[in-house]
Amino acid sequence: MSAEQLEKNNTIDLRKKHIGPSCKIFFSHDPIKIIRAKGQYMYDEKGRQYLDCINNVAHVGHCHPDVVKAGAQQMEQLNTNSRFLHDNLVLYAQRLQDTLPDKLSVCYFVNSGSEANDLALRLAWQYTGHKNVITLENAYHGHVSSLIDISPYKFHHASDAEHNQSVHVAPSPDVYRGKYRADHPDPATAYADEVKDMIHGVHEKGGKIAAFIAESLQSCGGQVIPPPGYFQQVAEHVRKAGGLFIADEVQVGFGRVGSHFWAFQLQGDDFVPDIVTMGKPIGNGHPMSCVVTTREVAEAFMSSGMEYFNTFGGNPVSCAIGMAVLDVIEKEDLQGNALQVGRHLTRLLEKQKEKHPLVGDIRGHGLFAGVELVKDRLKLTPATAEAQEVIYRLKEQYILLSADGPHRNVLKFKPPMCFSTEDADMVVEKIDQILTELEKALGLKLHNISNVENESSKRKPTNENGHQCLSGLAHNRGSTQGVPQRSKRLRT
Amino acid sequence: MSAEQLEKNNTIDLRKKHIGPSCKIFFSHDPIKIIRAKGQYMYDEKGRQYLDCINNVAHVGHCHPDVVKAGAQQMEQLNTNSRFLHDNLVLYAQRLQDTLPDKLSVCYFVNSGSEANDLALRLAWQYTGHKNVITLENAYHGHVSSLIDISPYKFHHASDAEHNQSVHVAPSPDVYRGKYRADHPDPATAYADEVKDMIHGVHEKGGKIAAFIAESLQSCGGQVIPPPGYFQQVAEHVRKAGGLFIADEVQVGFGRVGSHFWAFQLQGDDFVPDIVTMGKPIGNGHPMSCVVTTREVAEAFMSSGMEYFNTFGGNPVSCAIGMAVLDVIEKEDLQGNALQVGRHLTRLLEKQKEKHPLVGDIRGHGLFAGVELVKDRLKLTPATAEAQEVIYRLKEQYILLSADGPHRNVLKFKPPMCFSTEDADMVVEKIDQILTELEKALGLKLHNISNVENESSKRKPTNENGHQCLSGLAHNRGSTQGVPQRSKRLRT
Numbered sequence: 001m002s003a004e005q006l007e008k009n010n011t012i013d014l015r016k017k018h019i020g021p022s023c024k025i026f027f028s029h030d031p032i033k034i035i036r037a038k039g040q041y042m043y044d045e046k047g048r049q050y051l052d053c054i055n056n057v058a059h060v061g062h063c064h065p066d067v068v069k070a071g072a073q074q075m076e077q078l079n080t081n082s083r084f085l086h087d088n089l090v091l092y093a094q095r096l097q098d099t100l101p102d103k104l105s106v107c108y109f110v111n112s113g114s115e116a117n118d119l120a121l122r123l124a125w126q127y128t129g130h131k132n133v134i135t136l137e138n139a140y141h142g143h144v145s146s147l148i149d150i151s152p153y154k155f156h157h158a159s160d161a162e163h164n165q166s167v168h169v170a171p172s173p174d175v176y177r178g179k180y181r182a183d184h185p186d187p188a189t190a191y192a193d194e195v196k197d198m199i200h201g202v203h204e205k206g207g208k209i210a211a212f213i214a215e216s217l218q219s220c221g222g223q224v225i226p227p228p229g230y231f232q233q234v235a236e237h238v239r240k241a242g243g244l245f246i247a248d249e250v251q252v253g254f255g256r257v258g259s260h261f262w263a264f265q266l267q268g269d270d271f272v273p274d275i276v277t278m279g280k281p282i283g284n285g286h287p288m289s290c291v292v293t294t295r296e297v298a299e300a301f302m303s304s305g306m307e308y309f310n311t312f313g314g315n316p317v318s319c320a321i322g323m324a325v326l327d328v329i330e331k332e333d334l335q336g337n338a339l340q341v342g343r344h345l346t347r348l349l350e351k352q353k354e355k356h357p358l359v360g361d362i363r364g365h366g367l368f369a370g371v372e373l374v375k376d377r378l379k380l381t382p383a384t385a386e387a388q389e390v391i392y393r394l395k396e397q398y399i400l401l402s403a404d405g406p407h408r409n410v411l412k413f414k415p416p417m418c419f420s421t422e423d424a425d426m427v428v429e430k431i432d433q434i435l436t437e438l439e440k441a442l443g444l445k446l447h448n449i450s451n452v453e454n455e456s457s458k459r460k461p462t463n464e465n466g467h468q469c470l471s472g473l474a475h476n477r478g479s480t481q482g483v484p485q486r487s488k489r490l491r492t
Numbered sequence: 493m494s495a496e497q498l499e500k501n502n503t504i505d506l507r508k509k510h511i512g513p514s515c516k517i518f519f520s521h522d523p524i525k526i527i528r529a530k531g532q533y534m535y536d537e538k539g540r541q542y543l544d545c546i547n548n549v550a551h552v553g554h555c556h557p558d559v560v561k562a563g564a565q566q567m568e569q570l571n572t573n574s575r576f577l578h579d580n581l582v583l584y585a586q587r588l589q590d591t592l593p594d595k596l597s598v599c600y601f602v603n604s605g606s607e608a609n610d611l612a613l614r615l616a617w618q619y620t621g622h623k624n625v626i627t628l629e630n631a632y633h634g635h636v637s638s639l640i641d642i643s644p645y646k647f648h649h650a651s652d653a654e655h656n657q658s659v660h661v662a663p664s665p666d667v668y669r670g671k672y673r674a675d676h677p678d679p680a681t682a683y684a685d686e687v688k689d690m691i692h693g694v695h696e697k698g699g700k701i702a703a704f705i706a707e708s709l710q711s712c713g714g715q716v717i718p719p720p721g722y723f724q725q726v727a728e729h730v731r732k733a734g735g736l737f738i739a740d741e742v743q744v745g746f747g748r749v750g751s752h753f754w755a756f757q758l759q760g761d762d763f764v765p766d767i768v769t770m771g772k773p774i775g776n777g778h779p780m781s782c783v784v785t786t787r788e789v790a791e792a793f794m795s796s797g798m799e800y801f802n803t804f805g806g807n808p809v810s811c812a813i814g815m816a817v818l819d820v821i822e823k824e825d826l827q828g829n830a831l832q833v834g835r836h837l838t839r840l841l842e843k844q845k846e847k848h849p850l851v852g853d854i855r856g857h858g859l860f861a862g863v864e865l866v867k868d869r870l871k872l873t874p875a876t877a878e879a880q881e882v883i884y885r886l887k888e889q890y891i892l893l894s895a896d897g898p899h900r901n902v903l904k905f906k907p908p909m910c911f912s913t914e915d916a917d918m919v920v921e922k923i924d925q926i927l928t929e930l931e932k933a934l935g936l937k938l939h940n941i942s943n944v945e946n947e948s949s950k951r952k953p954t955n956e957n958g959h960q961c962l963s964g965l966a967h968n969r970g971s972t973q974g975v976p977q978r979s980k981r982l983r984t
Binding site for chain 1: 635799
């Protein structure tokens with residue numbers, strides 16, 4: 001089944017006929033048919049090579065031979081459920097535990113990030129006996145119904161009447177475009193205080209907090225990096241109210257941020273979530289994911305008397321693949337590569353910011369980076385159409401990048417972790433050319449906005465934990481943000 | 493990772509340390525460590541062979557070489573998401589469509605039966621604009637939070653206050669132990685009228701029906717076979733109320749019932765659900781599943797403007813595996829084998845019923861069969877402890893069988909589809925020996941209950957659709973059913 005069997009048009013026709021129309025495709029006017037992939041490259045039916053800057057699921061590189069071998073060998077031996085003892089299950093759990101703080105010691109293996117986040121909510125509801133959940137603006141946590149409820153990225157369109165009344169949306173800790181920005185003396189405290197006030201409001205109405213949930217770095221929400229110390233303070237408020245802190249590492253975990261294995265660790269060694277969910281990169285494309293929590297939470301979940309059984313979760317094949325992924329990350333020092341190449345990429349992008357007025361903000365850690373395009377650095381008017389144009393023109397040059405965030409104006413880098421400095425050079429060079437052409441067409445010049453840049457407005461460097469220090473940020477606090485219509489969008 | 497690396501006790505210790513205690517194991521006092529499996533056999537760390545009568549997930553046989561090969565080859569080539577065109581996705585969708593009535597033409601590929609049933613609810617909610625769901629007593633539809641709500645098998649323990657008020661539980665159409673039994677002149681209509689009355693009740697309170705959901709044959713609920721015509725009538729009532737009929741084929745689809753590819757087809761050619769969910773057997777253990785619905789429902793779902801994206805769903809590896817499973821079912825005529833061996837197994841079990849007072853009812857289709865054990869054929873007192881004893885003694889003789897149903901007194905057969913007549917002979921012979929010993933110990937003799945057996949009380953043969961005609965059924969309508977405490981149980 002690996003070779004192309006159908007003419008591309010036939011594939012498209014059959015897809016229209018038999019696949020749910022809500023399942024969107026990249027570049028719908030001229031979609032790409034991919035036949036094979038290797039490392040950070042994908043190949044279409046004509047053998048054309050695409051540089052993949054977006055598939056964080058193919059974490060250690062597409063079709064990594066060690067991962068394929070581990071999966072194939074285990075498939076030949078045994079693939080059954082976790083009601084039987086098997087070494088892969090417990091050895092893999094132990095390996096994951098080794099990457100986490102000691103108190104996060106109990107694993108539940110499931111099949112997707114959605115199953116993981118849903119189980120995290122169930123654990124929190126059961127442990128606390130409370131119902132209310134606080135989520136962040138623009139958050140995306142999955143596609144099952146309980147998670148649509150806590151994903152403003154998804155439910156934004158729905159009427160208020162349809163909203164789950166026990167879900168509360170706190171401001172995104174976005175120091176570029178959010179309520180408190182980089183020039184605020186203490187944005188971490190200011191954003192955390194918003195959560196504290198929200199908890200107070202819930203209590204006033206007689207509700208109780210079960211959990212606060214956030215991606216350790218918001219991905220679909222626009223590659224948002226919360227200010228260090230924010231999670232610690234939120235956790236303090238939430239725990240004081242009897243709730244749990246759930247860190248969603250589905251998109252950003254497993255060494256992607258370079259300096260640390262888990263993105264929540266960027267907040268500092270003094271921060272440990274109560275529940276961590278992991279997904280996409282865990283099996284390099286194999287459908288698997290995991291929830292890790294504390295002994296106390298696990299015991300409380302058991303005390304309900306309700307068994308938890310997941311047919312495929314933790315099967316020997318998934319666990320063999322999961323261990324192979326961890327082996328490759330270690331053997332090829334992919335976390336180190338993410339740090340080094342990520343730094344290089346960020347430096348290149350910062351230079352683009354110095355050169356191109358369309359570039360409003362550069363942010364990220366390791367191989368998780370965002371380039372926010374704006375038409376006006378003063379008003380932060382999102383350059384949505386321009387971002388789409390960049391994506392389309394890159395595609396014509398065989399580079400896969402995507403744009404996301406509430407305004408779809410943030411170019412998202414989250415490539416396979418074998419992404420190289422040469423790859424970074426190439427893609428940034430192309431972006432440079434495209435932005436130059438776009439700005440010429442728009443009549444945009446850097447001096448138009450240079451007057452609003454000053455030292456005090458720059459994103460504050462964070463020295464702890466080996467953070468990359470990103471600098472340069474417009475400081476405007478104006479309320480006119482030129483919010484475009486939020487239409488159906490692709491999460492990538 | 494395939495060979496044993498740890499002493500069994502170490503595996504157990506690590507499991508206790510790192511795996512959620514709600515994740516139960518078979519035979520917890522002396523669990524089985526399985527190292528490899530082939531066809532209908534599993535092998536422990538000492539090389540001992542177990543006959544597998546329960547793993548319906550390993551549908552075409554454990555580690556079938558064709559399935560392993562298809563998966564391994566595709567893993568080497570490409571494993572990515574469905575935002576790119578790929579032939580496997582559309583060809584597999586077409587293959588599934590070929591097995592279904594024409595109007596069920598649109599597929600959504602997901603990762604588990606739970607994801608499938610949750611999506612089915614989302615489709616129904618969106619299409620109808622209604623919220624209320626009717627489910628069956630003792631039903632199990634999955635482990636995500638929305639499905640716990642519609643799974644009385646799971647939420648039985650929870651207090652009424654915790655129940656979702658938009659979920660309504662209709663009587664299980666169980667003609668052996670249920671409200672209307674085999675001696676009722678028209679149990680199908682009687683049970684369907686219960687649903688009609690329930691809809692009326694919902695309307696009276698101002699609610700509206702989004703869906704009725706049922707397994708085409710109840711599995712965890714006790715291998716319950718709804719009387720033919722029941723689904724048609726329920727569908728009529730539900731559709732009249734603007735709702736949809738969701739057939740859950742996660743456990744019972746893909747040829748298992750022998751006479752048909754889908755278990756809902758046992759109800760007759762005039763019955764077509766609006767949504768069909770499939771799971772466990774679809775990938776022979778690979779984490780994958782699917783929702784199929786009509787064009788109308790799919791278009792309505794799209795009209796919400798909300799994209800549906802599932803990271804792993806419909807990836808080229810899953811689809812290659814899915815097609816290989818369909819190929820093997822066809823090539824090895826496993827549906828035919830299910831019909832033939834299922835008939836043989838049922839005949840053997842019927843003889844056990846003639847011989848053993850503990851056997852209250854034999855029911856099933858193909859390789860989906862149930863043996864309900866009772867201490868008293870008059871009162872139908874569930875022989876729960878005896879069923880557990882049978883399971884334990886079989887395990888000692890290297891046969892894996894399980895007991896389920898609300899009273900955990902129904903022996904469940906759902907073996908890999910390559911199960912043979914010799915396997916059936918062997919397991920029934922062992923059951924015969926065990927029941928003989930148990931009845932001797934209990935002082936049970938057949939003549940104690942023979943007086944309540946008469947021709948009129950027997951389960952009505954159903955001639956259409958090649959049904960196996962099961963006969964023999966106690967007719968007692970007494971209300972004392974000896975309901976034991978429903979404690980946490982294993983779904984198998």
